[in-house]
Amino acid sequence: xxxxxxxxxxxxxxxxxxxxxxxxxxxxxxxxxxxxxxxxxxxxxxxxxxxxxxxxxxxxxxxxxxxxxxxxxxxxxxxxxxxxxxxxxxxxxxxxxxxxxxxxxxxxxxxxxxxxxxxxxxxxxxxxxxxxxxxxxxxxxxxxxxxxxxxxxxxxxxxxxxxxxxxxxxxxxxxxxxxxxxxxxxxxxxxxxxxxxxxxxxxxxxxxxxxxxxxxxxxxxxxxxxxxxxxxxxxxxxxxxxxxxxxxxxxxxxxxxxxxxxxxxxxxxxxxxxxxxxxxxxxxxxxxxxxxxxxxxxxxxxxxxxxxxxxxxxxxxxxxxxxxxxxxx
Amino acid sequence: xxxxxxxxxxxxxxxxxxxxxxxxxxxxxxxxxxxxxxxxxxxxxxxxxxxxxxxxxxxxxxxxxxxxxxxxxxxxxxxxxxxxxxxxxxxxxxxxxxxxxxxxxxxxxxxxxxxx
Numbered sequence: 001x002x003x004x005x006x007x008x009x010x011x012x013x014x015x016x017x018x019x020x021x022x023x024x025x026x027x028x029x030x031x032x033x034x035x036x037x038x039x040x041x042x043x044x045x046x047x048x049x050x051x052x053x054x055x056x057x058x059x060x061x062x063x064x065x066x067x068x069x070x071x072x073x074x075x076x077x078x079x080x081x082x083x084x085x086x087x088x089x090x091x092x093x094x095x096x097x098x099x100x101x102x103x104x105x106x107x108x109x110x111x112x113x114x115x116x117x118x119x120x121x122x123x124x125x126x127x128x129x130x131x132x133x134x135x136x137x138x139x140x141x142x143x144x145x146x147x148x149x150x151x152x153x154x155x156x157x158x159x160x161x162x163x164x165x166x167x168x169x170x171x172x173x174x175x176x177x178x179x180x181x182x183x184x185x186x187x188x189x190x191x192x193x194x195x196x197x198x199x200x201x202x203x204x205x206x207x208x209x210x211x212x213x214x215x216x217x218x219x220x221x222x223x224x225x226x227x228x229x230x231x232x233x234x235x236x237x238x239x240x241x242x243x244x245x246x247x248x249x250x251x252x253x254x255x256x257x258x259x260x261x262x263x264x265x266x267x268x269x270x271x272x273x274x275x276x277x278x279x280x281x282x283x284x285x286x287x288x289x290x291x292x293x294x295x296x297x298x299x300x301x302x303x304x305x306x307x308x309x310x311x312x313x314x315x316x317x318x319x320x321x322x323x324x325x326x327x328x329x
Numbered sequence: 330x331x332x333x334x335x336x337x338x339x340x341x342x343x344x345x346x347x348x349x350x351x352x353x354x355x356x357x358x359x360x361x362x363x364x365x366x367x368x369x370x371x372x373x374x375x376x377x378x379x380x381x382x383x384x385x386x387x388x389x390x391x392x393x394x395x396x397x398x399x400x401x402x403x404x405x406x407x408x409x410x411x412x413x414x415x416x417x418x419x420x421x422x423x424x425x426x427x428x429x430x431x432x433x434x435x436x437x438x439x440x441x442x443x444x445x
Contacts, residue, residue, distance in 0.1 A: 002440040009440065014431045054441060068443030087392075100445075167445070235445055 002232050004070060007047040009168070011092075011232050017175040019088035022123060024168065026050070026072055026236070029130075030259045031079040032141055032210035033309050034293035039212050040315045041130065041270040045256050048072040048080065051248060053237065059247045060239075061203070069235035071165075073244030073252040074144035074204055077292070077304055081130040081142065082166075084123040091173040091181070093120045093219065093226045096129055098142065098206035099154025100163045104133045104216055106285025108158070111169055111233065115223035117283050120171075125217045125277055132208050133216050134287040136279055143209035143292050144238060151296075151303065152205030156289050164205035169233035171226045204238040207292050213271065218278035258306040263314075272318040332399040337370035339389050350389075359384045376400030 003010045013020035027044035050070045057065045064071065074080065082096060093113055095102065100109035105119045113120055121129060131139035132153060145151035147161035155161050172178075219225075241252035263269075296303040330338070344350035352370070356363040361381060368374035376382065382400055386393040397404050403411075411418045425433055 001434065001437075002442075003434075003437050004440055012434060014434060018430070052438075052440065066443050067445040068441040070440055163445070233442055234440055235443070 002234050004050055004052060007050045009050070009070070009234055009236075011170045013172045013227075013230050013232070016172045016227050016230050017090065017178055019090045019178065020092075020172040020175075021087055021090060022092045022094070022170050022172075023085045023087065024094075024170075025083045026166075027081050027083050027128075028253060028256055029079050029081055030256055030262050031077060031143060031304070032212055032259055033307050034141075034143075034210040034291050034304055035307065035309050036211060036291075037309060038138065039210060039269070039310075040312055041128070041212065041214060041272065042079075042081075042259070043262075043268070043270065044081070044083065046253065048074070048253070049250065050236075056247050060237075064237050067165075067235040067237070069237060071237035071239050071244075073241040074238050075241045075252075075255050076144060076146060076204070078144045078241075078256065079141050079209060080144070080206075081128050083128055084121070084126060086124045089124055089182075090178055091221060091225075092123045093171040093173075094123055094126075095120045095167075095169045097167040098132070099147075099152050099158075099165070100167055101153045101157050103129060103131070103142075103286075104280065105283040106132070106153070106157060106289075107283070109167055111231065113171060113223065113226060113228065115219070118219055118280060120219070121216060122219050122221065125220075125274060127272070128214070129216075130212055130214050132286045132289070133280065133282045134208070134211070134289075135282040137213055137215045138282070139212050139214045139216075140208035140286070140289070140291060141210050141212055142206045144204045145207040145292060145303070146240070147203045147205045150299070151207040151292050153208055153286070153289055154205050156295075157285065161205070164203040165238050166206065166236040167233070168236065169231055171228060171231045173221060173225050174227045177221065177225050204240060206238075207295075208286070208289050209292050211291075215274060215277070215279040216282075217274055218280055220278070259310050260306060260308060263310040263312060266314055268314045268316045269312050270316050270318055331372055332376045332396070332401075333370045333372040333374075335399055336385065336389075336396075339391060340370070343389065355385075355388055358388055376402070379405060 001012050008023045008025040011022040026048040028046050030042040032039040050072050053064050053069055053071055097109050102119050105117050131141040134140050147164045244252045292303055340350050352367050353363045356366040382396050383393045386396045
């Protein structure tokens with residue numbers, strides 16, 4: 001079962017184990033420059049607000065109601081990262097897709113886990129996912145772009161603008177493996193008609209942005225360790241921030257500051273490497289995608305404001321328990 | 330474990346990996362005097378206000394509701410919810426007093442999954 005608690009998705013599997021609790025939230029962040037340089041991890045600037053689609057069923061596209069799940073607001077060209085935590089260190093295999101394109105492999109969505117190539121991240125080893133995996137230790141940042149303009153990973157791979165949003169499915173590890181490991185380690189005035197006609201334009205998908213250093217870790221537990229009879233999934237729709245305000249009557253978060261402003265203020269960026277954990281090499285499909293800036297050049301457009309390179313000097317190395325990755329405001 | 334003992338336990342655990350979790354630095358970020366935080370941890374001072382407990386919870390990565398409960402407090406938002414329908418919620422909570430966690434989770438609102 002999945003509940004919505006303080007803008008976090010909370011996955012619980014009481015039928016598997018009482019400790020099987022996974023929390024996922026979506027962090028606002030800086031958009032790193034899309035200039036093919038490798039940047040460290042940007043800070044978290046707070047959680048995106050999440051709403052049940054059912055609470056606004058009359059004002060959102062009917063396809064969203066069919067999908068169920070939740071929605072969040074993003075500005076065009078805003079970035080996000082996904083924050084995973086497991087309060088009891090229970091292990092989970094988590095598949096993440098954007099527009100039903102797997103963020104680790106670039107393959108189309110399927111509910112089931114795949115081990116070759118590994119198409120999921122393992123929590124709690126994986127603390128965050130900031131983008132599409134494009135190679136060993138490298139990702140391209142998740143950047144919000146409207147569907148229908150060919151920027152999103154979904155449109156570049158499938159040629160269609162159908163889904164948008166983020167899709168997540170989580171599988172808990174088998175209870176006996178968890179127990180063995182635990183013992184071993186010790187641990188509206190809105191115009192509804194106009195909106196419905198323009199429903200697809202209101203939807204946002206995730207496109208590949210700038211390059212960032214982030215490792216995706218290999219599953220050290222093995223495919224058979226996961227309790228594949230128990231899984232929960234959630235469709236996270238993304239709505240343009242201005243329309244979010246019209247539909248919910250709630251003001252969306254303000255636009256985050258630019259990477260240039262943040263860096264100029266001397267605030268920290270972050271680095272995290274998982275000690276001796278093996279790192280996935282990345283699958284061939286995602287590195288072939290155009291970044292937002294590259295696609296913009298091909299289209300003769302300039303989709304990213306404030307995309308100048310930044311020189312990052314203040315980089316904090318996060319420790320073994322990287323609790324905080326927040327901007328200091 | 331008391332509120333103060335728990336706080337100290339969590340903070341010291343974090344401090345073993347990162348000096349930014351010293352009493353001084355945590356107090357500074359939370360906006361209270363280090364001596365005050367130290368007294369709270371030792372149980373020489375009553376738990377602080379809800380606002381401060383929330384800041385401490387955010388700083389240490391702890392659940393604010395749990396810390397508030399350990400401090401013998403009910404958060405303002407919950408008080409507001411209960412006060413809107415006091416009899417209903419008081420009865421509900423009493424009814425659920427001895428109910429197992431699994432059963433309580435069944436009355437919690439789930440995020441609905443659909444066709445996709």
